[in-house]
Amino acid sequence: MSREIELSKSYDPKKVEEKWYAYWLENNLFKADVNSSRKHFSMVIPPPNVTGALHIGHALNNTLQDIVVRWKRMQGYDTLWLPGTDHAGITTQIVVEKHLGKKGLHRSNLGREEFEKEVWRWKEESEKVIIHQLQKLGASLDWSRKRFTLDEGLSRAVRQVFVELYKEGLIYRDKYIVNWCPRCKSAISDLEVDHVEVSGKLYYIKYPIIGTDKYVVIATTRPETMLGDTALAVHPEDERFAWLDGKKALLPLVGRKLPIIKDTYVDREFGTSIMKVTPAHDPLDFQAGLRHNLPQILIFDEEGRMNENAGKFKGLDRYQCREELVSELKEKGFLLKLEDYRHAVGHCDRCRTVVEPYLSTQWFVRIKPLARKALEVVKKDKIKFIPSLWTKTYYEWMTNIHDWCISRQLWWGHRIPVWHCSDCQEIIVEVEEPKQCRNCSSSRIYQDEDVLDTWFSSALWPFSTLGWPERTEDLERYYPTTLLITGFDILFFWVARMIMMGTKFMKAVPFCTVYFNGLIRDEHGDKMSKSKGNVIDLLEVIDKYGADAVRFTLAAMAAPGVDIPLSEGRMAGYRAFTNKLWNASRFVMLNINPEEDLTSYSRSELTLIDRWMKSRLNTVVKDVNQNLEKFRFHEACHTLYHFIWHEFCDWYIEMSKPYLSSDKANERRREIAKTLLVEILEELVRLAHPFMPFITEEIWQKLPHKDISIVTAEYPTYKPHAYDEEAEQKLGVLMELITKARNIRAEMNIPPSRLIDLYLGIKDNLMREFIEEHKDHIINLAKVKSLNIDSVLPPMQGCARGVVPYVELAIPLAGLIDFEVERQRLQKEIARINDDLMALRKKLNRKEFLIKAPPEVVANNKERYRSLEERFAKLTDSLRALSDHNQER
RNA sequence: AGGCACGUAGCUCAGGGGGAGAGCGCUACCUUGACACGGUAGAGGUCGGCGGUUCAAAUCCGCCCGUGCCUACCA
Numbered sequence: 001m002s003r004e005i006e007l008s009k010s011y012d013p014k015k016v017e018e019k020w021y022a023y024w025l026e027n028n029l030f031k032a033d034v035n036s037s038r039k040h041f042s043m044v045i046p047p048p049n050v051t052g053a054l055h056i057g058h059a060l061n062n063t064l065q066d067i068v069v070r071w072k073r074m075q076g077y078d079t080l081w082l083p084g085t086d087h088a089g090i091t092t093q094i095v096v097e098k099h100l101g102k103k104g105l106h107r108s109n110l111g112r113e114e115f116e117k118e119v120w121r122w123k124e125e126s127e128k129v130i131i132h133q134l135q136k137l138g139a140s141l142d143w144s145r146k147r148f149t150l151d152e153g154l155s156r157a158v159r160q161v162f163v164e165l166y167k168e169g170l171i172y173r174d175k176y177i178v179n180w181c182p183r184c185k186s187a188i189s190d191l192e193v194d195h196v197e198v199s200g201k202l203y204y205i206k207y208p209i210i211g212t213d214k215y216v217v218i219a220t221t222r223p224e225t226m227l228g229d230t231a232l233a234v235h236p237e238d239e240r241f242a243w244l245d246g247k248k249a250l251l252p253l254v255g256r257k258l259p260i261i262k263d264t265y266v267d268r269e270f271g272t273s274i275m276k277v278t279p280a281h282d283p284l285d286f287q288a289g290l291r292h293n294l295p296q297i298l299i300f301d302e303e304g305r306m307n308e309n310a311g312k313f314k315g316l317d318r319y320q321c322r323e324e325l326v327s328e329l330k331e332k333g334f335l336l337k338l339e340d341y342r343h344a345v346g347h348c349d350r351c352r353t354v355v356e357p358y359l360s361t362q363w364f365v366r367i368k369p370l371a372r373k374a375l376e377v378v379k380k381d382k383i384k385f386i387p388s389l390w391t392k393t394y395y396e397w398m399t400n401i402h403d404w405c406i407s408r409q410l411w412w413g414h415r416i417p418v419w420h421c422s423d424c425q426e427i428i429v430e431v432e433e434p435k436q437c438r439n440c441s442s443s444r445i446y447q448d449e450d451v452l453d454t455w456f457s458s459a460l461w462p463f464s465t466l467g468w469p470e471r472t473e474d475l476e477r478y479y480p481t482t483l484l485i486t487g488f489d490i491l492f493f494w495v496a497r498m499i500m501m502g503t504k505f506m507k508a509v510p511f512c513t514v515y516f517n518g519l520i521r522d523e524h525g526d527k528m529s530k531s532k533g534n535v536i537d538l539l540e541v542i543d544k545y546g547a548d549a550v551r552f553t554l555a556a557m558a559a560p561g562v563d564i565p566l567s568e569g570r571m572a573g574y575r576a577f578t579n580k581l582w583n584a585s586r587f588v589m590l591n592i593n594p595e596e597d598l599t600s601y602s603r604s605e606l607t608l609i610d611r612w613m614k615s616r617l618n619t620v621v622k623d624v625n626q627n628l629e630k631f632r633f634h635e636a637c638h639t640l641y642h643f644i645w646h647e648f649c650d651w652y653i654e655m656s657k658p659y660l661s662s663d664k665a666n667e668r669r670r671e672i673a674k675t676l677l678v679e680i681l682e683e684l685v686r687l688a689h690p691f692m693p694f695i696t697e698e699i700w701q702k703l704p705h706k707d708i709s710i711v712t713a714e715y716p717t718y719k720p721h722a723y724d725e726e727a728e729q730k731l732g733v734l735m736e737l738i739t740k741a742r743n744i745r746a747e748m749n750i751p752p753s754r755l756i757d758l759y760l761g762i763k764d765n766l767m768r769e770f771i772e773e774h775k776d777h778i779i780n781l782a783k784v785k786s787l788n789i790d791s792v793l794p795p796m797q798g799c800a801r802g803v804v805p806y807v808e809l810a811i812p813l814a815g816l817i818d819f820e821v822e823r824q825r826l827q828k829e830i831a832r833i834n835d836d837l838m839a840l841r842k843k844l845n846r847k848e849f850l851i852k853a854p855p856e857v858v859a860n861n862k863e864r865y866r867s868l869e870e871r872f873a874k875l876t877d878s879l880r881a882l883s884d885h886n887q888e889r
Numbered sequence: 890a891g892g893c894a895c896g897u898a899g900c901u902c903a904g905g906g907g908g909a910g911a912g913c914g915c916u917a918c919c920u921u922g923a924c925a926c927g928g929u930a931g932a933g934g935u936c937g938g939c940g941g942u943u944c945a946a947a948u949c950c951g952c953c954c955g956u957g958c959c960u961a962c963c964a
Contacts, residue, residue: 010926177962195961202964220964267963275964284962344961357962389893393959396892400960488959519958556912557902563957565901569913576926587923634903638911653923739930746930752919783921836908843907848944857907857945864908 007589011582013546016698021135029711030140032080034473041077042478043069043511044462045141046486046494047149049088050126051095054133056536056566057487057520060554064517064633065485066139067555070690071628073140074715080478081140082465084147085127089413089454090184090192090350096122096412112411119412123148133538138547138693140711145474147465149457150414157464158457159417159431161505166429170366171406173427177286178405180358181348182304182318186409187362188348189453190402191492193355195344202341203326204272206334207232207249210257216241216249217336219271221343222281223329224322226251227310228299229258231277233288236262238273252334253325254311261292280359296359302409304356318356363407363416363450370500371398377499377509386515386631390488397492406453413451421445459497462510481511488516515631518564541571548692549575555691556637577641578695581688584649585699588677591660594704597674605668608770609777610676612731613652615724616643617680622718624687640688648684651735653677655777678703687716730770734777736804741782744800744811747825748818755785761793761808771807801826801878803871819882826879833872840865 024030032042043065048058065081073079096119097107107115127148134141147154165171178187203223206215216232232249234241241260249258258277265284266275279289280296289296299309304318313321329335346355375398377383378391385391407416419428421437422444428434436443457464462484466475480502486495495514502510520536541550545568552574557564606614620643627636659673682703685696689710700710707713741758750756758778762768768789771778775787788794792808799810800822840861843849850858 007923009924011924218964222964265962271964282962282964284964287962343963393893397960492960559903563895567901567913570901572926573912576924579926580924583924583927585923590923638903642911649924650928657922742929743931746918749918752921752929840908843945846944849907850944852944853907861907 007586009583009586011546011579011695013548013578013694014543017136017138017547017694020694020697021138024140024709024711025143027708029709030081030142031144032142032474032478033078034477036078038076038078040080040477041069041072041483042080042082042481043483043485044082044465044481045084046484046490047084047086047147047458047461048130049091050085050123050130050148051088051092052126053129054538055520056538056541056554058133059137059538059550060520060558060564061485061487061517062134062137062139063551063554064515064558066137066551066693067633067690068483068485068628068631070140070693070711071715073711074686074689074713076714080142080145080474082145082147082478083131083134083139083141083143084461084465085123085130085149086454086458087123087148087150087413089408089410089451090186090188091454092119092122093410093412094184094351107411115411136539136542136547138551140693145465149454149461153467153470154457154460154464155414156431157460157468158414158452160469161460161501162417162452162456163429163431164505165365170369171363172366173361173363175359175361176364176405177280177283177357177359178362179346179355180302180360181351181353181355182302183351183353184348184410185302187358187360187405187407188350188355189405189455192349193346194349196347197342198345200341200343200345202271202339203329204336204339205252205329206336207252207258207276209244210248210250212247216244216274217272218274218276220276221341222322224306224310224313224318224325225278225281225299226276227254227306227313227321227325228278228280228297229256229276230279230289230294230297231258231292232260233263233266233275233277234260234273235264235266235268238266238268241274252332253328259292259294261288261294263288263291281357283357286357286359298359300356362405363418365404365406367401367404367500370504371401373503374398374496374499377503382509383499383511384513386513390491390516394491394496398496404453406456407448407450408453409449410451413454414457416448416450416452418448419445420448455493455497458494459501460505462498462502463506468505479506479510480508483513483515484511485515485517487519489519491516517558521563521565536566536568541568544568545571545575546578546694548578548695551693552577552637552641552691555633556641558633577645578692580645580649581685581692581695581699584644584653585681585685585702587653588681589702592674592678594678594702597671598678598704599671599675601672601675605672606676607774608727608730609652609655609774610672611724611727613648613676613680615722615727616647617683618719618722621683621687621716625715625718628690637691640691644684644688648680651731652680654781658776658780683716686710686713689713730767733767733804733806734771734774737771737807737809738778738781740802740804740807740809741778741784741811744802744809744825745782748800748811748813748821750813752783755783756811757786758782758784758788759793759796759799759810759812760787760789761791761810762789762806763791764806765791767806797881799878801875803874805867805871808874823879823882826875826882830872830875830879833868833875837865837868837872840868 045065046061048054069079069081099122100107100118110118162171179190179193181188200221202219202221205218205220205223205226207218208215218232220226229251234244244260247260249260251258261277265288266273277285277288277294279286279294280298297309298307300306300318306313306316306318306321308314310321313325316324326335347353348355375395378394385394417430419434421428421440421442423442424437424440426437426439428438428445434445437445462481463475463479466472466479468475498510502508549571553571556574557566557570620639623639624636627639656673656677659669682700685700689696697710705713737760745756760771762771768791772789775789778784779787793810796810796812798814799812802809844861844865
């Protein structure tokens with residue numbers, strides 16, 4: 001009775017998940033052992049941003065990592081899966097600013113120090129949420145090694161790397177055109193700019209040529225930048241503009257005299273073939289400006305507000321300025337025309353503001369030397385990308401890479417380890433804060449205001465988390481890490497940069513394999529976003545379906561390298577699966593007392609059904625292991641799902657039932673059946689554990705076991721000699737004939753409550769013997785009253801008939817048979833077989849096929865033909881007999 | 890503009906040179922002592938189009954159409 005209560009009719013995840021996660025933690029099961037003599041497996045988590053909570057994409061990423069790490073742990077590896085979070089500079093700062101905004105505050109009111117404190121508080125909260133979510137998901141991370149990118153140790157690593165790169169000349173400071181986000185008031189890197197197609201306008205503006213009554217027409221999408229024009233440019237070989245030689249143009253509204261330069265960067269085919277040059281606000285113009293010694297006039301400030309160089313437009317926002325300037329141009333006759341124009345405009349990928357090319361002084365990483373090495377290690381296969389199609393993308397990007405702007409005008413992040421001397425302007429770059437200027441000994445020094453790009457510290461993650469620059473035991477043992485699992489969307493941002501930094505500072509790749517998981521989308525393939533309202537909340541779905549079902553759904557859909565359309569319907573489906581597994585276990589538990597009922601047995605005591613099940617399980621063990629080796633999570637899941645539901649539950653448990661009831665079997669058989677059920681189930685839950693950690697632990701703990709947890713139990717391994725051909729072949733026949741009998745019942749509308757008489761004709765002696773021995777199963781599963789087995793069917797009339805390999809079936813339906821229904825049923829099947837026969841005949845009649853196809857393929861086809869032909873003949877006979885009978889009546 | 894994917898059952902997608910698959914949905918029957926989050930049976934597809942390679946193509950190759958994604962300094 002107490003056991004009935006223990007095993008409720010449906011699986012309730014809430015009752016078991018929390019309990020087992022706490023148990024795992026108490027027993028330190030996730031902790032890596034740096035002194036272990038076993039082989040190691042190591043992996044670092046892609047650190048989630050401390051911006052709030054994890055989304056379902058994180059759940060996918062971490063589920064896959066957890067599957068691998070649990071699998072490796074059970075295989076006996078000393079596993080390290082290192083957890084941590086990322087400070088996520090801009091992203092977090094924006095989130096906290098918005099949060100403050102709701103309270104009517106702005107960071108400028110707080111000041112840098114207070115604001116930083118505020119972000120730290122946010123970080124603490126967010127990290128708590130993230131850790132809680134990961135634990136709910138069952139992630140087996142080594143929490144004793146948790147890291148954060150702004151931790152003291154990691155910050156030290158950042159400074160060390162900066163200083164070393166600087167001293168090698170790989171970091172430099174320069175005045176350059178960068179991507180500028182006026183909302184963030186910061187520079188951002190090329191990667192952080194999203195190019196979005198938008199409908200804009202192309203403005204055609206007349207620029208008068210001084211000393212003539214002529215003008216040239218310039219087309220631009222950003223007319224306000226004309227305030228910073230310092231030249232016009234034409235292609236040197238463009239004859240159409242030869243007349244401009246030695247002339248100057250007059251900048252409308254401003255009155256500045258503009259020289260006309262000749263430069264090949266002008267495209268003669270495009271637009272009006274003559275360009276305005278704005279060196280402080282366009283990257284190409286900037287380069288041209290350097291070539292031609294043009295002045296650089298900055299016309300707006302860091303917020304995108306016009307400055308004193310904009311004359312009377314000073315103080316206006318860039319777009320207001322555009323409006324007013326254009327209307328004035330129109331008024332004064334300088335605006336020739338306006339055209340609709342579609343073009344790609346850069347947006348800040350964090351806040352969606354339109355970015356501006358903007359001249360400012362920034363810090364850069366000279367990337368080529370680093371990229372060259374990083375390219376080499378992948379080309380030499382020191383790092384493998386899965387799916388491999390990303391390799392090519394990586395090569396292309398690494399080859400065309402530009403210097404990396406790493407300074408950000410933010411308050412949240414690693415302060416750049418650079419000090420400026422107020423007296424002599426010396427720049428001091430040191431790991432430790434200097435007390436005085438090393439040049440003039442002045443103590444009037446101050447630290448650079450800027451912080452580093454978040455990805456600068458993320459790039460060090462695989463070794464900074466292990467203790468670098470100290471030579472720790474962890475670093476020695478676990479670097480390079482074995483595997484990285486991440487999304488392909490951060491291939492350039494993160495993966496590529498880790499490879500650059502790892503090869504540079506560790507002289508070794510940061511990981512040996514990178515698996516890229518797909519991106520989660522909604523069921524219609526749309527991106528999930530809060531504004532669309534199609535986001536799936538992680539804790540909510542875990543609450544609704546259970547962590548195991550959520551995990552299994554994600555893993556089952558994780559085909560490599562493709563987007564994953566996720567719907568809750570899927571999760572409901574896999575919740576049903578966990579429930580199925582639960583109930584299969586419940587069946588075993590309710591029938592068996594593991595302490596008393598188990599026995600040892602010899603192979604000769606097993607039925608063919610037992611042998612079939614063991615053989616099938618062995619094959620499934622092979623498949624699952626092989627699929628995990630190849631990161632084919634979805635196939636591993638499908639194999640498990642099909643085996644558990646449609647082989648173990650549908651057939652094996654069903655066929656075990658007669659042996660468990662007291663009247664149908666002898667004591668010895670019953671013992672063995674019970675033992676086998678327990679044995680198979682136990683191996684099965686171990687096999688499924690990496691995918692569904694909670695339910696498998698719950699079941700496993702109720703079964704006889706040695707270790708303290710399934711977490712460290714041995715993972716099933718394939719035994720090459722355990723394949724049992726005889727059992728698989730014979731059970732195949734048994735199952736097919738039962739299915740056929742059921743099929744006839746259903747099609748002849750025989751109600752399930754009505755038992756049938758079943759006649760079987762089996763020529764093959766061995767097969768007949770086997771079926772004889774297992775007739776009870778046919779009786780049970782096909783609902784048979786009397787079963788007659790002989791080498792041929794007796795002559796009978798008024799029967800429904802069927803044929804499967806080795807076996808003919810007849811079901812007398814005296815008084816019940818609807819001849820028309822039976823005739824149609826037979827004709828349908830005959831037609832289907834006939835189609836197959838014709839296709840096969842065609843194939844077998846071709847000489848080339850017989851000569852060139854592999855012999856086993858030919859043999860296989862011939863056998864299929866023979867078998868189909870036999871069924872065809874028998875069914876045709878049945879149909880004829882039916883017609884004869886019909887006529888007699 | 891280039892690059893890369895994808896187009897298979899009503900829906901969402903696996904598969905990947907020799908017998909068209911899954912989940913959900915659908916139809917019929919069934920509260921059978923593990924499970925109605927269940928059982929049994931079933932319907933449904935010229936595997937985007939056109940060519941090519943091959944004894945054999947949904948699968949490999951080319952072109953086309955359609956859909957996504959990434960990269961890009963054309964005013």
